[in-house]
Amino acid sequence: MIELAELQSRVARGLPGLLGIRITQMSDGELHAELPLRADLMAVNGYLHAGTVVSLADTAAGFGCVAHLPAGAESFTTIELKTNHIATAREGTVLCVARLVHGGRMTQVWDATVTHAESGKVIAHYRATQMILYPRG
Template sequence: MNDLTPQFNERGVGKLPGHLGLVFTEVSALEVRGELAVLPHTMAPNGFLHAGSVVTLADTACGYGCVANLPKDATGFTTIELKSNHLGTALEGTIDCVAKPAHIGRTTQVWDAVVTHRDTGKTIALFRCTQMVLYRKQ
């Protein structure tokens, strides 16, 4: 855990990341690591891990990475596109996410994330998102 990580975990309290139980173990400009325990509230009605739970973990990891890379004069960001390929699922255990930047620009960032099952090492999803960096009008 680095110096930024506790403040990012605190950001999620009372919001969707906190509600789902996302925990981030590393947040830096070059890599974000997070995890999610597979529990009843993360499941779909069919009994498998809900795709939305997986996307929330990956999108939040990428978003926290974007924040760690915002230019000094930026006021925030918004996700403008995301894509996920779901290659597996989980019934129990913990899923892990590693997000890394593919492009860090002044107006956009592109992040890739891989979500895996901790116990089996099986890839659950591949994820890519593009964020637009926001600036306040002068």
């Protein structure tokens, strides 16, 4: 399994890094991430943008997948995702816990729950199916 420090280094690159997402914890079948909220992560109505929530959950599930790739696999790609938005937030920090539901050789399924750290309220439930990629040869 890949080390937490390596995942933290990778998340700093690309969209997750631009958003400010941080991976905080990893264990067998689980990954935790967080995102401090700021004005540019909000929708025009002043509430947390749905895309921000999905990006946090997708990052947690995706890096969870990277950390749990089967032997011989080199990467993955998301082939399906769904999010149910339950609540919102305007300030504070949002947390995400992603859990491996199915860890097969060709696909993985990850569920994630996004919560508001300060209130404990669930903001969203997310599910993604990841296709495992192997080197061509």
